[in-house]
Amino acid sequence: MATNELDRLTQLLSRLPGLGPRSARRAVLYLMKKRESLMLPLAKAMTAAASSITNCRVCGNLDTENPCHICQSPKRDISKICVVEEVGDLWALERSGAFKGHYHVLGGTLSALDGRGPAQLHVNGLLDRAGEPHVQEVILALSATVDGQTTGHYLNECLAGYEVDVSKLAHGVPVGGSLDYLDDGTLSAALKARRSAN
Amino acid sequence: MATNELDRLTQLLSRLPGLGPRSARRAVLYLMKKRESLMLPLAKAMTAAASSITNCRVCGNLDTENPCHICQSPKRDISKICVVEEVGDLWALERSGAFKGHYHVLGGTLSALDGRGPAQLHVNGLLDRAGEPHVQEVILALSATVDGQTTGHYLNECLAGYEVDVSKLAHGVPVGGSLDYLDDGTLSAALKARRSAN
Ligand SMILES: [Zn+2]
Ligand SMILES: [Zn+2]
Numbered sequence: 001m002a003t004n005e006l007d008r009l010t011q012l013l014s015r016l017p018g019l020g021p022r023s024a025r026r027a028v029l030y031l032m033k034k035r036e037s038l039m040l041p042l043a044k045a046m047t048a049a050a051s052s053i054t055n056c057r058v059c060g061n062l063d064t065e066n067p068c069h070i071c072q073s074p075k076r077d078i079s080k081i082c083v084v085e086e087v088g089d090l091w092a093l094e095r096s097g098a099f100k101g102h103y104h105v106l107g108g109t110l111s112a113l114d115g116r117g118p119a120q121l122h123v124n125g126l127l128d129r130a131g132e133p134h135v136q137e138v139i140l141a142l143s144a145t146v147d148g149q150t151t152g153h154y155l156n157e158c159l160a161g162y163e164v165d166v167s168k169l170a171h172g173v174p175v176g177g178s179l180d181y182l183d184d185g186t187l188s189a190a191l192k193a194r195r196s197a198n
Numbered sequence: 199m200a201t202n203e204l205d206r207l208t209q210l211l212s213r214l215p216g217l218g219p220r221s222a223r224r225a226v227l228y229l230m231k232k233r234e235s236l237m238l239p240l241a242k243a244m245t246a247a248a249s250s251i252t253n254c255r256v257c258g259n260l261d262t263e264n265p266c267h268i269c270q271s272p273k274r275d276i277s278k279i280c281v282v283e284e285v286g287d288l289w290a291l292e293r294s295g296a297f298k299g300h301y302h303v304l305g306g307t308l309s310a311l312d313g314r315g316p317a318q319l320h321v322n323g324l325l326d327r328a329g330e331p332h333v334q335e336v337i338l339a340l341s342a343t344v345d346g347q348t349t350g351h352y353l354n355e356c357l358a359g360y361e362v363d364v365s366k367l368a369h370g371v372p373v374g375g376s377l378d379y380l381d382d383g384t385l386s387a388a389l390k391a392r393r394s395a396n
Contacts, residue, residue, distance in 0.1 A: 005243070005246055005247045005251055005262060009240075009247050012243055016229070017221070017228050018224065018225065022378075023215070026215050027214045027216065029260075029284065030215050031214070035248045038213055039244050039247070041210055042211065045207040046240060046241035047241045049207050049226075049229075050233045050237050050238050064202075086227065088224065091223065
């Protein structure tokens with residue numbers, strides 16, 4: 001029988017993706033056994049992240065610096081912008097080590113079902129960046145879902161008047177699959193075999 | 199690509215039972231989107247729980263009060279002590295509503311494999327309590343695993359010299375099953391059909 005404090009902690013934890021009420025209870029009991037070594041460090045890390053991490057005003061990445069370390073790095077290829085749906089996709093591509101350009105996080109896909117239109121995505125920022133003279137290629141690294149593909153077509157049309165090549169990931173991304181779940185090899189292959197979006 | 203702060207948060211979260219590195223990353227991204235509504239409240243709830251919740255010195259339950267609210271309650275039957283392995287099992291029995299006596303949390307089972315002997319469990323506290331004149335029955339609510347049954351036999355021998363009935367849960371607990379995963383109905387049935395441990 002949980003006290004109010006433990007109930008509240010269990011409820012909050014159960015809101016995390018992948019944790020239901022039962023696994024949240026197990027997590028709480030585990031945390032109570034590891035107060036000094038896990039629970040308090042975790043609370044501190046959350047508080048620190050909440051105050052120090054922001055979305056990069058250029059690309060949307062999460063970082064302590066703004067613009068983020070990728071946008072600031074002199075080692076990255078500024079001629080390429082890789083468009084992803086979420087920060088998790090950016091992380092997946094970074095883990096693969098296959099891409100050394102810049103990113104742009106859309107913040108989702110267009111979705112008729114969820115009522116998400118272009119105004120809910122960071123499209124204008126992308127178009128501003130695509131208009132900069134050093135940008136030569138925009139790579140659409142979107143999920144191979146209906147919404148992902150719809151978003152790709154939409155962005156391709158938006159970018160038609162710009163002096164940039166628009167490419168998309170090669171198939172290799174499993175149909176219906178989300179980028180974040182792909183292994184590094186598949187991601188690398190799909191990126192290398194990218195083709196013109198026209 | 200995570201910053202050190204996000205890396206650290208991901209690593210700490212991935213140590214929770216049920217969360218691997220991948221689900222920890224998803225949880226971190228979710229938390230970053232819900233800073234005010236989830237991340238900071240969660241950090242606060244953890245800090246509060248770490249400082250305000252202790253193990254009851256009588257039964258081992260987790261509570262803000264010590265002795266816990268169950269040990270202090272005038273409504274509970276002081277003639278019965280239900281012995282469980284972990285606080286999670288106590289919670290499961292409380293959720294079932296089938297038991298209105300007191301508890302004793304052992305802190306695990308005997309385990310040859312994990313090198314856990316009687317000294318690692320809260321056995322002495324149980325024997326002290328079993329010797330109190332108002333205690334009439336000790337119910338062994340242990341897992342139907344080899345270690346759980348071994349622990350039950352051991353406790354039954356320890357309690358042989360005491361003026362208490364020793365009972366154990368009826369079968370109904372699936373063999374190899376852990377109490378915490380049982381539905382309330384099965385738990386209630388197993389408790390009602392309990393039989394003498396001799
Ligand atoms: Zn950036
Ligand atoms: Zn207690």
